[in-house]
Amino acid sequence: METTSTTSTASADSCAGPPRQPRRPDGQDKYTISEVVTLTGLTAHTLRWYERIGLMPHIDRSHTGQRRYRNRDLDWLDLVGKLRLTGMPVADMVRYAELVREGDHTYAERFDLLKSTRDDVLSRIAELQDTLAVLDRKINFYADAGQALASERAS
Amino acid sequence: METTSTTSTASADSCAGPPRQPRRPDGQDKYTISEVVTLTGLTAHTLRWYERIGLMPHIDRSHTGQRRYRNRDLDWLDLVGKLRLTGMPVADMVRYAELVREGDHTYAERFDLLKSTRDDVLSRIAELQDTLAVLDRKINFYADAGQALASERAS
């Protein structure tokens, strides 16, 4: 049976920011898929799917065919996770992965891709700050309205 | 035949930031669906779909049954657009719309909803800034690598 992800990505705890993934034990360079699940917060399904669609580099296998992830694979997954947060489509990440696989002569193209991604991120940040301003105006409105209702009740 | 959106949302022009939607003509308070399409950048399909799922307030109709949007509807669509950029699920926006329809006694709940949305936005901004740092490190790496290749070619 498949281990259904216990480390839920969106936890509802009140304080303390994002639910940090457990840190990698150091000195280790071989992880089973379930270890990667706990380290990345992805599901095993998703990890295998990433591999099928060409988003992963070649993953080592044990002599019986089970995946054995290495630290560089985890580094890659970290990057993928970051890019995912920017809303970059998986297809674009696959493109980047292909460039990496193709070797050093794709440096320029990778550079361009990263730069335009960077620009996207900057404009998304700007959009969000814009939205923040709108939310703050509305929040103030409701705060005032709440005040008004309270004093009305008091009088 | 349906007017296929001419105002493409994602234009590829180089400068000048986001493709500003045309400003509303002032003094007007009745718009056909196609006017709203050009004002918001949404498609007519999407506007009708928003209505079906309960994301819109009641929209006036002409004597023949055609939609006539008013300025307050456009204001609402602006808000929806902002919230969409934050990644808020449409279902949550529908919830907010319901609260608005239910009247003044939902002020407190709306306030809470906006505040938690605000928190989400803040943490998304933080995530993006994190990602930006990663991208910058990689970009510097590739810039250096490009330099190295160039000087290699020169020698």
Next chain:
DNA sequence: TAAAACCTTGGAGTGGGCTCCAAGCAAGCG
């Protein structure tokens, strides 16, 4: 050694957010 836990595969299914279609009504124009 036997049971429980974990891993493998290809392919099918899901949910969100649109996107489109067909068939038909309505308005403006030459």
Next chain:
DNA sequence: CGCTTGCTTGGAGCCCACTCCAAGGTTTTA
């Protein structure tokens, strides 16, 4: 009057990013 253009509806279809299933092989624990 006929043509073009625009609007109406319910329902079907699409794309993305997973998510799960069945059927079987492997590894670990007791």
